[in-house]
Amino acid sequence: MSYDKELVAAKKAACLAARLCQKVQKDLLQSDVQTKSDKSPVTVADYGSQALVSFLLQKEFPTEQFSLVAEEDSGDLCKDGSQETLERITKLVNDTLASDGSYSVSPLSTEDILQAIDSGKSEGGSQGRHWVLDPIDGTKGWVLKP
Numbered sequence: 001m002s003y004d005k006e007l008v009a010a011k012k013a014a015c016l017a018a019r020l021c022q023k024v025q026k027d028l029l030q031s032d033v034q035t036k037s038d039k040s041p042v043t044v045a046d047y048g049s050q051a052l053v054s055f056l057l058q059k060e061f062p063t064e065q066f067s068l069v070a071e072e073d074s075g076d077l078c079k080d081g082s083q084e085t086l087e088r089i090t091k092l093v094n095d096t097l098a099s100d101g102s103y104s105v106s107p108l109s110t111e112d113i114l115q116a117i118d119s120g121k122s123e124g125g126s127q128g129r130h131w132v133l134d135p136i137d138g139t140k141g142w143v144l145k146p
Contacts, residue, residue, distance in 0.1 A: 005060075009056065009057060009060040009061070010131075012056060012060075012102070013052065013053040013056040013057060013060075014053075016052055016056065016096055016097070016100055017048075017049035017052050017053050017135070018049075019096055019099070019100075020045060020048050020049050020052055020092055020093065020096045021045040021048075021049055021135075021136060021142075023092065023095075023096075024043065024044055024045035024048070024092065025045065025142065025145060028043075028143070028145075031084070031085065031088075032044045032045070032085075032088070033143055034076060034085070036076065040139065040140065041139045041140050041143055042072060042076070042139060043136070043139060043142075043143065044085060044088050044089050044092060045092075045135070045136060045142075046071070046072055046135040046136050046139060047072055047074075047077065047089045047113075047117055047135070048089045048092045048093050048096075049135040049136065050070050050071070050072050050116075050117050050120055050133060050135045051089065051093050051108075051113045051116040051117050052093050052096060052097070052116075053068075053070075053131075053133055053135075054068055054070070054116040054117065054119045054120055054133075055093070055097075055108065055112075055116045056103075057131060058116075058119070059103055059105075064129070065128060065129070066128065066129040066130065066131060067122030067123075067124060067125075067128060067129070067130045067131070068119050068120040068122055068130075068131045068132075068133060069120065069122050069123065069124045069130055069131070069132045069133070070117075070120025070121075070132070070133040070134070070135070071120070071133065071134045071135060072117055072120065072135060073117060073118055073120070073121060074114040074117045074118050077089070077114065077117070078114070086110050086113065086114070087110065089113055090108060090109070090110050090112075090113045093108060093113060093116075094107045094108055120133060
């Protein structure tokens with residue numbers, strides 16, 4: 001079985017997610033870093049890159065069933081006081097998509113972003129195709145940027 005189409009999609013998604021992460025890291029704001037309930041850091045780059053990869057996989061494989069097992073969920077972004085962070089993530093994802101030009105889509109809404117992030121809630125399994133994503137492996141070190 002050939003996975004050429006999947007490899008092309010994975011490379012494209014990884015490249016666009018890397019662009020988003022580099023942009024955030026270049027101008028990292030204090031408000032871009034939050035703490036999850038397990039005391040580990042999460043950034044707008046984690047959320048944005050997960051939303052971007054999820055969105056791109058759905059665009060590349062619109063008729064294929066697959067699951068995405070990913071690290072982040074939108075729970076903290078739905079809490080009071082998180083609207084500004086969600087809007088920043090939405091802008092980052094839309095700017096990244098627009099700068100690439102491969103996808104002629106209307107700008108994604110904050111609801112689209114939340115849905116894309118939460119499409120990573122799959123638990124995987126022994127049947128079907130599964131994509132596994134840890135948006136930024138080592139967020140703590142990434143935030144400290146040596």
